[in-house]
Amino acid sequence: MLNFDEQRFLRIQSGALALAKRLDEVIGTCLKAGAENIFFLGTGGAGILMQPATQLLQRKSRFPAFLDLTAELVISGSANLTAKSIVVMPSLSGTTKESVALLAKLTEIGATVLTLVGHEETPLGKGGDHVFVNFAEDDTSCESFYLQSLLIALSIMKHRGEIANYDQLAAELSKLPALLLDVKRNFEGKAETYAKAFAGSGYHIITGAGNVWPEAFYYGMCILEEMQWIRTRPVHASDFFHGTLELVEKDVSVILFKGEDDCRPLAERVQNFVPNYTSKLTVLDTAEFELPGISAEVRALISPVLLATVLERISAHLEVMRNHPLTTRRYYKRVAY
Secondary structure (H helix, E strand, C coil), X not given: CCCCCHHHHHHHHHHHHCCHHHHHHHHHHHHHCCCCEEEECCCCHHHHCCHHHHHHHHHHCCCCEEECCHXXXXXXXXXXXXXXXXXXXEECCCCCHHHHHHHHHHHHHCCEEEEEECCCCCHHHHHCCEEEECCCCCCCHHHHHHHHHHHHHHHHHHHCCCCCCHHHHHHHHCCHHHHHHHHHHHHHHXXXXXXXXXXXXXXXXXXXXXXXXXXXXXXXXXXXXXXXXXXXXXXXXXXXXXXXXXXXXXXXXXXXXXXXXXXXXXHHHHHHHHHHCCCCEEEEEHHHCCCCCCCHHHHHHCHHHHHHHHHHHHHHHHHHHCCCCCCCCCCCCCCCX
């Protein structure tokens, strides 16, 4: 595969899943101690990656789950954020400015903080009540954060008696690293074709629904915009027909992500509409990827993980095709802001 280290990928994703036992123990302890809610508080892309786990709890559990913006909470606070809150803070670098600022406030409040970091010797790597370290880099962090946050959500539901098959789900998830690598290998032949579609326009409408919407938002903002300087308009598929559809015309690119959860029909509605008005519709459908031994229930949970896995392959070709390395920045961590 182009510019890809297979063993590094396996180590990172296996490392994320190896945290399952300790995550489950910490969540169990927090709930027994009287935790009343959970906040997923990441900054930027790491915050977006917490959305599927938050949504899972909001729709399948009665345990209150919140997702907010760290920069706003530093200023405004929240009536629900108390000493009886569990707070999950992901940061690959462990140094994210807004998250570090919020960590100081959380210490004052007395909330129990779980930090998910790639580096331990950092403010967030040292500042959490429970620190979970799994080294990753930009091209492997999506799957790692998705999986860690999913394990947290499933653990909450297990300890509250809201799911009875936690062990089965965890066992299936443990198979993923090798299966995801196979997905990458099988997709490699198509990756260049998708990259050409992404490179073929300076503007894309990018959409999805359910638990893959965050990946559409993330890929548009953090990869195409930040790392490739390609303008995008991320819009949720349920909002597509309330404004954005008027921008669809000949030669306008629309990128659609389709997952396997209950919200799939919302993506299909977009897929049925768009070809009538533009020939530039690109669809990535997780149902097309083979995952032997993985149940429909787990496939629905990991749709964003699958998308992140194949999108990394597209990005690897895209940066070569456009002669624009994914590490090139003008402003991000380059100038004061």
